Amino acid sequence: MPCIEPLAPGEIRDPELRALIERCERLGVPDSLFPRILARVPDYAKALLRAMLISHTEGNVDHKLKEIIRIQLARRAADPYFAGLRSARAMADGLDEAAIAAGCDDYERSPRFSEAEKWALRYADQMYLDPASVDAAFYAGMKQHYSEAQIMELGAFIALHYGMQVFMRTLGNGAPPAEKN
Amino acid sequence: MATDPAAVGQEFYAGLRRYYSAAEIVELGSFIGFNLGFHTFFGTLKFYPMFAPDGRLVNQQESARIYGDAPASLVGAGRG
Numbered sequence: 001m002p003c004i005e006p007l008a009p010g011e012i013r014d015p016e017l018r019a020l021i022e023r024c025e026r027l028g029v030p031d032s033l034f035p036r037i038l039a040r041v042p043d044y045a046k047a048l049l050r051a052m053l054i055s056h057t058e059g060n061v062d063h064k065l066k067e068i069i070r071i072q073l074a075r076r077a078a079d080p081y082f083a084g085l086r087s088a089r090a091m092a093d094g095l096d097e098a099a100i101a102a103g104c105d106d107y108e109r110s111p112r113f114s115e116a117e118k119w120a121l122r123y124a125d126q127m128y129l130d131p132a133s134v135d136a137a138f139y140a141g142m143k144q145h146y147s148e149a150q151i152m153e154l155g156a157f158i159a160l161h162y163g164m165q166v167f168m169r170t171l172g173n174g175a176p177p178a179e180k181n
Numbered sequence: 182m183a184t185d186p187a188a189v190g191q192e193f194y195a196g197l198r199r200y201y202s203a204a205e206i207v208e209l210g211s212f213i214g215f216n217l218g219f220h221t222f223f224g225t226l227k228f229y230p231m232f233a234p235d236g237r238l239v240n241q242q243e244s245a246r247i248y249g250d251a252p253a254s255l256v257g258a259g260r261g
Contacts, residue, residue, distance in 0.1 A: 003194035004203050004207055041204050041208045041211070044208060046209060102236060125257055126223060131221050135227075138225075156222070158222065159221065162217075162220055163219065164214050164215075165214075167187055168214075170186050170189035171194075171210070
């Protein structure tokens with residue numbers, strides 16, 4: 001059980017929040033557990049869930065690549081909850097566990113990823129491991145493959161999801177839906 | 182949460198609950214998580230406040246000189 005108990009679905013009466021939770025459940029990321037914990041602060045929950053959904057599913061960077069990045073970050077944050085979730089849309093679009101494993105492992109040497117994809121994976125990897133290495137030269141390299149708008153999209157996605165993963169990790173939810181390695 | 186998330190477990194939350202409601206703890210935790218994620222990202226972008234402490238609008242080079250390349254050290258923070 002998480003350190004903060006989630007609200008029961010029936011306790012969440014705000015229709016906007018309920019609709020956002022349903023969207024999360026359809027996507028599978030997050031499932032309803034994290035939203036029902038956030039729902040203890042409904043205005044925060046609405047803002048954060050909307051931002052999580054938009055940053056993950058909208059924009060001009062491939063959703064499957066973002067899903068690999070999200071799982072890589074969750075493993076980095078040591079959060080079994082978010083690491084165990086999978087985007088139903090990404091999986092329906094062809095993402096598989098082998099690609100996820102490759103993105104979380106030695107992606108630099110993997111033939112599976114393009115140079116652009118490696119830059120995105122590196123961006124997430126280095127952001128919290130070694131932020132000092134994400135400097136002007138790093139951004140210059142990224143700009144060879146991504147527009148500034150896409151870099152902001154990736155950066156904000158990484159920052160928001162990693163922040164929520166660290167928070168969730170501390171809640172020690174301990175109900176990992178069998179992380180697929 | 183920022184420096185030792187493994188230390189923020191059941192016992193830590195039990196301590197927090199003596200002073201804060203569940204809603205307040207979620208408010209704090211999500212606020213901290215959000216800031217933890219974004220400040221690291223912002224730090225890589227190297228941007229500085231638009232205004233000097235005296236209220237003047239300054240360019241980024243001058244602002245970097247005023248505010249410094251790195252925030253003040255946190256060494257010693259949190260040690261009772």
